[in-house]
Amino acid sequence: xxxxxxxxxxxxxxxxxxxxxxxxxxxxxxxxxxxxxxxxxxxxxxxxxxxxxxxxxxxxxxxxxxxxxxxxxxxxxxxxxxxxxxxxxxxxxxxxxxxxxxxxxxxxxxxxxxxxxxxxxxxxxxxxxxxxxxxxxxxxxxxxxxxxxxxxxxxxxxxxxxxxxxxxxxxxxxxxxxxxxxxxxxxxxxxxxxxxxxxxxxxxxxxxxxxxxxxxxxxxxxxxxxxxxxxxxxxxxxxxxxxxxxxxxxxxxxxxxxxxxxxxxxxxxxxxxxxxxxxxxxxxxxxxxxxxxxxx
Amino acid sequence: xxxxxxxxxxxxxxxxxxxxxxxxxxxxxxxxxxxxxxxxxxxxxxxxxxxxxxxxxxxxxxxxxxxxxxxxxxxxxxxxxxxxxxxxxxxxxxxxxxxxxxxxxxxxxxxxxxxxxxxxxxxxxxxxxxxxxxxxxxxxxxxxxxxxxxxxxxxxxxxxxxxxxxxxxxxxxxxxxxxxxxxxxxxxxxxxxxxxxxxxxxxxxxxxxxxxxxxxxxxxxxxxxxxxxxxxxxxxxxxxxxxxxxxxxxxxxxxxxxxxxxxxxxxxxxxxxxxxxxxxxxxxxxxxxxxxxxxxxxxxxxxxxxxxxxxxxx
Numbered sequence: 001x002x003x004x005x006x007x008x009x010x011x012x013x014x015x016x017x018x019x020x021x022x023x024x025x026x027x028x029x030x031x032x033x034x035x036x037x038x039x040x041x042x043x044x045x046x047x048x049x050x051x052x053x054x055x056x057x058x059x060x061x062x063x064x065x066x067x068x069x070x071x072x073x074x075x076x077x078x079x080x081x082x083x084x085x086x087x088x089x090x091x092x093x094x095x096x097x098x099x100x101x102x103x104x105x106x107x108x109x110x111x112x113x114x115x116x117x118x119x120x121x122x123x124x125x126x127x128x129x130x131x132x133x134x135x136x137x138x139x140x141x142x143x144x145x146x147x148x149x150x151x152x153x154x155x156x157x158x159x160x161x162x163x164x165x166x167x168x169x170x171x172x173x174x175x176x177x178x179x180x181x182x183x184x185x186x187x188x189x190x191x192x193x194x195x196x197x198x199x200x201x202x203x204x205x206x207x208x209x210x211x212x213x214x215x216x217x218x219x220x221x222x223x224x225x226x227x228x229x230x231x232x233x234x235x236x237x238x239x240x241x242x243x244x245x246x247x248x249x250x251x252x253x254x255x256x257x258x259x260x261x262x263x264x265x266x267x268x269x270x271x272x273x274x275x276x277x278x279x280x281x282x283x284x285x286x287x288x289x290x291x292x293x294x295x296x
Numbered sequence: 297x298x299x300x301x302x303x304x305x306x307x308x309x310x311x312x313x314x315x316x317x318x319x320x321x322x323x324x325x326x327x328x329x330x331x332x333x334x335x336x337x338x339x340x341x342x343x344x345x346x347x348x349x350x351x352x353x354x355x356x357x358x359x360x361x362x363x364x365x366x367x368x369x370x371x372x373x374x375x376x377x378x379x380x381x382x383x384x385x386x387x388x389x390x391x392x393x394x395x396x397x398x399x400x401x402x403x404x405x406x407x408x409x410x411x412x413x414x415x416x417x418x419x420x421x422x423x424x425x426x427x428x429x430x431x432x433x434x435x436x437x438x439x440x441x442x443x444x445x446x447x448x449x450x451x452x453x454x455x456x457x458x459x460x461x462x463x464x465x466x467x468x469x470x471x472x473x474x475x476x477x478x479x480x481x482x483x484x485x486x487x488x489x490x491x492x493x494x495x496x497x498x499x500x501x502x503x504x505x506x507x508x509x510x511x512x513x514x515x516x517x518x519x520x521x522x523x524x525x526x527x528x529x530x531x532x533x534x535x536x537x538x539x540x541x542x543x544x545x546x547x548x549x550x551x552x553x554x555x556x557x558x559x560x561x562x563x564x565x566x567x568x569x570x571x572x573x574x575x576x577x578x579x580x581x582x583x584x585x586x587x588x589x590x591x592x593x594x595x596x597x598x599x600x601x602x603x604x605x606x607x608x609x610x
Contacts, residue, residue, distance in 0.1 A: 101550060101593050108589070224539075
């Protein structure tokens, strides 16, 4: 039983990171109806900004960790908006396939530029935060895991407030519901889309820093796997659905941790895709999504 | 006789002719030419899915690896039981074994294509892109875990049955089959599915069925290409068929202009020769590819070699 709870705890902390990345996929899908392939590489860039910022601030302090986190989030928000402005905005109205190919191109560009500029060899992420282990009953919780869960929950509450309590959040929901109608009532779609990219990328950056704190080896291709899994999480919860992405991320993290702890641990990278195929077969709208019919 | 059939016969004759002056080709050139042939098979078959049918598959290297592994398994494990030591067998036996190995690889890849395609092709194109990408990963994990197929070390000492003649002949057959399939009455359904799925369904076509057929045929040829590749390189590892390989093939299709057979063949030739020429700046190659993708979509989405087509005959 203690082992079960321990695995559950580990799974939740991994799932919280997946959830943060999945939120970016789902929000962008909500406003633009396409899958932003480059999102997983924004996550990678976030980890690298964290790496370089982490070497400036003193190690092992809480405020240092906060500075690193905010720097990564701000940097990636700008990067996300820049990508949208340069690569996606000129293609508004183009066939989905063209936008998708562009997104893949941007993703590869970030990965391989990363390999040239940062080098392909993995780097060790600095231990920015003070670390300690807490024991609760038979359970061990590392301070990094605690930080992951707390930061992820705070960010998700923040996101919920932005989406439901602010004017720009209302505009986001309007664009997601019907872009043309939103435009007719005076919403500036370009501003909303840009803001959505910024917000999603900032969350991905936070995910990147948190991921690197727990798995302190970063390289330019580190985003690929977590990115794919977060995408599966977004589909699992229902793409375009914000609470769904959070739920999907947590579920996926827990499932993966349990598989990793079982005898089939070598298949842990394959399980996410098995889940994806099952979901697509039986409930393509996802757990919390609603099936829609395309109108002609 | 219809023109495509004449072209096929001429190409096959040319491929056969090549085998009769091997002394005229130096090994390096032979290497590059074989690479070009294999890439043409891959690009032309992917063009059926990504070009003519308007879907987006990122897993072509995955199907290639299925073909490579299974055909090598036939050559290494099954053939010696049936015909004894392969090197001692006659030329005809060797050829028959190789053909059987290639076809086995192709059919296994097609089966994998069916398995991946049925759930994902019911959905929109961008899902397919990610599912096929994920499939590539699953295949890699599976091959790494299957001990009989060499695990993470891969397979070694595969007989070197691939000759330029084989590669060119298969490439010619691939181009022929894809051309005739798309150009047939049945094949118009691929184009209809690409142009407007809902309209295609409204006139009684079954878009999902067309997508699956395209996917399975493309996977078959990718598998055959994988078999040729394995018997050409003599050694294969699970990581040799990774995501970058899929991307290379996708870039060929997009550069050539999706759904444009001649352009795609030209692009396959160009992108096989280019890395040879660009060897001094090899580390920038993938940056170049990715920039090319983005710039093409922004500036010339119809592809580099896609010139205004003549009206199709008939």
